[in-house]
Amino acid sequence: MKIVVPVKRVVDYNIKPRVKADNSGVDTQGVKMSMNPFDEIAVEEAVRLREKGAASEIVVVTIGVAEAQPVLRTAMAMGADRAILVQTDAELEPLAVAKLLKAIVDRENPGLVIMGKQAIDDDMNATGQILAARLNWPQGTFASSVAVEDGRITVVREADGGLETVRLALPAVVTTDLRLNEPRYATMPNIMKAKKKPLETIAADTLGVDITPRLETIKVVEPPVRQAGIKVSSVAELVGKLRDEAKVI
Amino acid sequence: MSTQIEREEMEFDVVIVGGGPAGLSAAIRLRQLMPEATICLVEKGSEIGAHIVSGAVIEPRALSELFPDWQERGAPLKTPVTEEKVLFLTEKRGFAIPFIDKLMPAMANHGNYVVSLGEVCRWLGAQAEEMGVEIYPGFAAAEPYIEDGRLCGVITGDMGVTREGEQGPNFAPGMILRAKQTILTEGVRGSISQRVMKQFNLRQGVDPQTYGLGIKEVWEIPAEKHKPGFVQHSFGWPMDDGTYGGAWLYHFGENLVSYGFVTGLDYSNTWLSPFQEMQRLKTHPEFAKHLEGGRRLIYGARALSEGGFQSLPRLSFPGGVLAGDSAGFLNMPKIKGTHTAMKSGTLAAEAVAEALGGEGPCEATSYTRRFKSSWLFKELFEARNVRPAFARWGNRLGALYAGIDSLIFRGRAPWTLHFRHTDHEALKPAEQCKPITYPKPDGTLTFDLTSSVFLSGTNHEEDQPVHLKLRDPSTWLPVNWGIFRSPESRYCPAGVYEALEENSTMRLQINAQNCVHCKTCDIKDPTQNIDWCVPEGAGGPNYPVGM
């Protein structure tokens, strides 16, 4: 079975994002970029599935600018076999990303697509679900464990208040949650090998997909600074306030 | 690090430790001279530039030698210096020093550029990679690899070791990077450089190194206030006459201002806090008028070497060389170390290339000769008496000496002033020092330490051994606390060290995760009891472009 792993290049999770002075967005100029942490988990899981014999080939895909290539190299250093860059300078929304991914999936015919549940920049948490919808495939979102057997994949999902198990016919789309695994480090020899693995670049506009944005960003602002409230003088007063004023207990 | 671990090996002609201006220049020069040489550069930061902190006004001289066509290649030197000022400060006023060109020629910046050194390093890194240098960010060189009395490369740090020192689920052992020649360009107080200097006795007969701690912020200011290329340096307030220190303020980029403060780490008052000094200077009218109405974007800190000429160690040893601030090439009177780092890296590369061309293993001894016949030697030689004069006679007389030295002797005075002690020996017991009361942060110009460290993007993988250790834990209470009242809790610009009262006794809390890798504790601890080990690769600050 072939696995396709879509990955996204995002502002590194250690960087405190800074809103641009003109409120048009978050400043990403010159900021350290790296692979979306949820996608690293997806790459790791794909590599583990191959190590268990459940998969034969792993193809990583990213969509974006030419500078996104290092993210693909990292994924290949972790164990992916080859990479595809769908190149575009356009700002893409999850719907457009899912449509471009569908075009790649139609070409590659994988048995499984596994990807992060959300990107830590727009926090949209939608691309996997939209892709599954457009492929008319079943979906196993927010996975905390997966197992493949007999043409089906069992996904344990992080649901509200507990773990939910679904069994899906393959091909399917799985999105990863934090607890699924702890990704391995890319070692130096593997980074070196990854430099020689195939990386194919496809211009996004050759895929015949409408990627026109549906959302217009009006403004991006920093959240209001929280104001200090009141000081209470006793525990009784505190509990009273929580009960009657804030109504949280 | 356990010795039983089976380690993979990779072999290169040259391994370079550290991706700053010195290491990257060395890599580039080597490929220019030996296009077939295999060169591996490791950098502990998560990417090239992530651990770079500098003012920075740079002199393009060394860059022009490396790449005469740097402008066509798009080097990010975009803001030429347009206006410069040197101020002597009293608490409320600033007095501009006239005729900078004559009195303080080292401070004249005509023809120089205000840059983001992180951005310059990224650009140099891209050039080096294009030329075939293999660059590995996120990999820390943890130990020298010594065989038969010769440095044969480095061992990279193990990844995925738990806090308790066990191998975690994603454990990846470090590797031996074997090299015919190793170039150490770790910056100030590099952990491998320190060990190599000891092993090969490279500091014999030279003055002790003396250091400064630079703390920096980048601000975004209102466009109407921004004067690209404006450069201001100051000395005087808030330092007393016996404490070396000074500030810079540069306008560059798009409405950005680089502000920073260097404190000489030979300070004696244990109550001094370099961080607080740096904060309170922003309230001085000569600085406040630039920053008011702006917002602070970035914070960072790094030690720098101030010893200069007299403190340079032997530069080559069997199997390798030292360059950049690992050796101590910074020119303190100029407060510039980038062009000297680049030049020393270039010279080191030329010597290494010559050594590689010879038969069998040898030492790149021509490095010292090349250095002595270069402009770098002349520059450092002429500047050699300025910093020790400040150390000896204080700031006012030191400045006067510096003026005379350059006006009359033009740096060629027939004597050399020496550094008499190391920085950690300069610290005085708390009872002999006058306590300093620092103002509270106002939240607009001045800030507290934790919100500052937050702006350095610092992180370390949490589940790893603490990388700052006390060699003898029992020393802290009687000495650091008993005599000096925990100076580390004040000199650390990242709040790593805290003296806490617990069960009516004092204890040292080490918040290693906050560490911005400035190395001040390694330098200033009064009994040299703090061991700065290399943490897991990619840890530490993440300074964005603009730093």
Place this chain on the structure above:
Amino acid sequence: MTTLALIEAEGAAIKKASLSAVAAARHFGAVDVLLIGAEGAQEAAKIEGITRVLHADSTPHLAECIAALIADRAKDYDHIVSAATAYGKNTLPRVAGLLDVQPITEVVEIIDADTFVRPIYAGSALSTVRSRDAIKVLTVRNANFEAATLGDASAPIEAVSAAVEVPDAAYVGIELTHSDRPELESARVVISGGRGLKDAANFKLLEPVADKLGAAIGASRAAVDAGFAPNEMQVGQTGKIVAPDLYIAVGLSGAIQHLAGMKDSRVIVAINMDPEAPIFSVADYGLVGDLFEVLPQLKAELGA
């Protein structure tokens, strides 16, 4: 036009998060609610301000089936809304995919029928977006919308079912978390301890209060660094980001790294000896006092 709100029941009761979603939906006008599963329709009919209840009692709780059902009826609606629960976040983007629209998730404010505010970069910024899609598909954060109430209303209940083929997916089951304590990230109440607790043994003092409140227990990085609490309990920039209805910070100074992880909590309570502690600058209710006295009192007071 009308809004369709996908709601969830727990047993026969309607989830509070869904009531908030209905409240959000009412911003746009008339509201139909859709309920999947056998139970809860009678309760749903009591929600104030809704037009009718669509009850799909035989549709499985699978995003594949629910999304097909909604998409099939979407032409009647200009907005489709649910709470940003795992259930809603699993289902509604799939609906959007079927309808060829870009969903807008985790909405915290509705400006007008087309314009919404949502957090990005883990809440470090708020983005206002305007949708050009004919049908808007949104999930909303329940903490930001006052829940709709249940009253004497009795909206008509209409049975619906999916008449479309859905991909092959089987629901095996759900195993509710057996831990007596909720997960940090999903807990409604979080009580966190800092270095003021002085040692690991004292950290247990938080437990009786947490039991009373059904709260998860968190820790500051300083407390974790000092070995008082395990790493997975860390709340903050480098730990878990939480936004409960009630966050109680005990003996915790409020380092910025910590604030980054909990500042979106609806109500923040700080208990600290040091009146200057930065945590008080973000707390709705601050109590200056010795936590070793306050915690037992708090437990007693809550028990009353």
